[in-house]
Amino acid sequence: MAGVSVVKIKPEDDGIRLNRWFLREYPSLSLSRLQKLLRTKQIKVDGKKAETSTRLCAGQELRLPPLDNEKAVIVEKELSTKDVEFINSMIIFKDKNIIVLNKPSGLAVQGGTKTERHIDGMLDALKFENSERPKLVHRIDKDTSGILLLARNRQYADILTKAFREHALQKTYLALVRGCPEPKEGTIKFPLEKVGERMEVVDDGQKALTEIKVLDNVGKKYALVEAKPLTGRTHQIRVHLESIGTPILGDNKYFGAERLRLKEVADKLYLHAYKIDLSAVYGKKTIIKAELPKHFAEACKFFGLEVNK
Numbered sequence: 001m002a003g004v005s006v007v008k009i010k011p012e013d014d015g016i017r018l019n020r021w022f023l024r025e026y027p028s029l030s031l032s033r034l035q036k037l038l039r040t041k042q043i044k045v046d047g048k049k050a051e052t053s054t055r056l057c058a059g060q061e062l063r064l065p066p067l068d069n070e071k072a073v074i075v076e077k078e079l080s081t082k083d084v085e086f087i088n089s090m091i092i093f094k095d096k097n098i099i100v101l102n103k104p105s106g107l108a109v110q111g112g113t114k115t116e117r118h119i120d121g122m123l124d125a126l127k128f129e130n131s132e133r134p135k136l137v138h139r140i141d142k143d144t145s146g147i148l149l150l151a152r153n154r155q156y157a158d159i160l161t162k163a164f165r166e167h168a169l170q171k172t173y174l175a176l177v178r179g180c181p182e183p184k185e186g187t188i189k190f191p192l193e194k195v196g197e198r199m200e201v202v203d204d205g206q207k208a209l210t211e212i213k214v215l216d217n218v219g220k221k222y223a224l225v226e227a228k229p230l231t232g233r234t235h236q237i238r239v240h241l242e243s244i245g246t247p248i249l250g251d252n253k254y255f256g257a258e259r260l261r262l263k264e265v266a267d268k269l270y271l272h273a274y275k276i277d278l279s280a281v282y283g284k285k286t287i288i289k290a291e292l293p294k295h296f297a298e299a300c301k302f303f304g305l306e307v308n309k
Contacts, residue, residue, distance in 0.1 A: 146273030
């Protein structure tokens with residue numbers, strides 16, 4: 001048939017559902033038209049009839065009718081040398097499947113209103129030997145610094161997404177707070193719900209659990225707290241620490257109108273995604289740590305807090 005083409009499935013697309021592959025490669029192709037093409041056998045996988053739910057394997061051949069009008073038009077924005085060097089400087093771990101970044105405070109993970117510079121917009125600089133850019137598998141707040149995981153192929157995007165969903169990857173944060181939690185070690189169990197522009201403690205809200213431990217403190221004035229979220233609610237650590245009367249320094253949203261602005265320390269959020277345990281993914285002990293950002297380390301020094309992590 002004139003115009004028929006054959007596409008070989010790439011290793012990084014191993015395991016992807018056929019409908020998701022078409023959504024990415026042919027975004028203008030409607031689901032109903034895709035189903036009709038499959039039903040009439042105009043699209044085949046290794047010469048056989050397929051379904052939208054068929055999972056593709058690396059090396060398989062897709063037989064396609066002419067679909068030029070539905071093809072994705074990719075307009076890549078050329079990155080500046082400065083941005084390429086910037087995002088490469090964040091890499092703290094890299095292998096053939098995963099990249100881990102130490103994201104600075106103030107840089108958004110993805111774009112939005114009035115947000116033109118973000119991690120997602122610089123991922124083309126992290127292709128290296130691959131043909132495709134790495135994939136975001138989770139997010140952290142713009143003002144939170146620290147660990148951000150990227151999957152370098154579709155297989156590990158699925159693996160990491162599933163691991164995050166099942167809370168198999170233990171994340172550890174460090175927070176500098178006003179006051180000192182009492183008791184100094186325990187689990188905050190307040191349920192959370194979005195109310196307006198904020199997450200708030202609500203009796204019938206979603207289950208939220210955060211383990212905390214005070215690592216050091218200056219009496220009842222300030223404390224360095226280790227926080228491990230056991231659930232994944234938006235702003236969970238920030239709301240939970242505020243809810244027990246020890247808000248995170250530099251938190252515009254959850255510290256309240258009386259938020260401290262100390263001349264001696266930077267006016268930034270003091271919440272850092274410090275450590276992640278990837279042992280469940282690698283099948284052996286694999287813990288990645290992200291060095292504290294300069295503003296956080298200097299504030300701890302100013303308050304006389306020991307960072308023995």
